[in-house]
Amino acid sequence: MTIDPAKQAAGEAAAGLVSSGMRLGLGTGSTVAYFLEALAARGLEVTGVPTSEATAARCRELGIGLIPPEDADRLDLCVDGADELDRELNLTKGGGGALLREKVVASLADRMVVIATVDKLVDRLGESFPLPVEVVPFALGPVRRRLEGLGFEVSERRAGGVPQLTDNGNVIVDCRMRGGIEDPAVLEATLAMVPGIAESGLFVGLASLALLGAPDGSVERVEPTSD
Numbered sequence: 703m704t705i706d707p708a709k710q711a712a713g714e715a716a717a718g719l720v721s722s723g724m725r726l727g728l729g730t731g732s733t734v735a736y737f738l739e740a741l742a743a744r745g746l747e748v749t750g751v752p753t754s755e756a757t758a759a760r761c762r763e764l765g766i767g768l769i770p771p772e773d774a775d776r777l778d779l780c781v782d783g784a785d786e787l788d789r790e791l792n793l794t795k796g797g798g799g800a801l802l803r804e805k806v807v808a809s810l811a812d813r814m815v816v817i818a819t820v821d822k823l824v825d826r827l828g829e830s831f832p833l834p835v836e837v838v839p840f841a842l843g844p845v846r847r848r849l850e851g852l853g854f855e856v857s858e859r860r861a862g863g864v865p866q867l868t869d870n871g872n873v874i875v876d877c878r879m880r881g882g883i884e885d886p887a888v889l890e891a892t893l894a895m896v897p898g899i900a901e902s903g904l905f906v907g908l909a910s911l912a913l914l915g916a917p918d919g920s921v922e923r924v925e926p927t928s929d
């Protein structure tokens with residue numbers, strides 16, 4: 703495997719925030735893969751709730767103890783990737799399709815730390831990366847029309863010619879808005895009210911620190927300006 707030094711630097715920096723005994727939220731994606739490896743290398747006594755079947759499988763390989771989701775009331779720290787983030791640490795997530803479980807797990811944590819590469823920091827979310835939205839299959843038609851009514855160009859995520867199902871058996875639509883997302887908090891609340899939307903990939907007010915890796919191996923820390 704070719705090493706990505708920027709993702710590796712972010713993952714390793716996040717592993718440095720973990721101490722023995724912590725209960726963790728374990729995100730999903732290629733940057734999180736570096737975090738899991740660095741975490742396992744530290745040999746700490748930790749357990750975590752995985753946000754996807756892929757993360758659960760990797761944890762088993764690495765010997766990281768798993769907490770069943772039904773036993774997870776409060777977590778010390780959640781570490782997860784992002785597709786885009788702004789300076790207030792509003793995020794878009796779901797490029798890997800795990801957004802629903804990721805949001806549930808992040809909401810249980812005292813602290814959410816985002817790990818990503820520096821190029822994912824943007825002035826406005828949604829200008830280049832579409833917003834993933836997880837939809838219950840039964841409601842796909844009405845939800846699509848509702849999203850189009852809000853001004854989105856909607857495309858259903860497919861793999862091998864068929865709809866790509868999430869770990870929850872739902873489908874994902876990727877939503878593009880010309881000019882990006884004006885107000886992430888308002889849009890997140892609006893989407894939460896639409897019957898048939900299981901979750902949106904907008905994460906507002908959850909992350910308190912981002913560790914952004916650069917190709918030279920350095921890591922930039924970003925904290926929200928208003929807290």
Ligand code: 5RP
Pocket residue numbers: 729730731732733734782783784785794795796797798799800801804
């Ligand atoms: C999965 C996610 C990922 O965290 C996000 O897509 C970033 O992934 P990567 O670190 O591979 O760029 O939200 O649902």
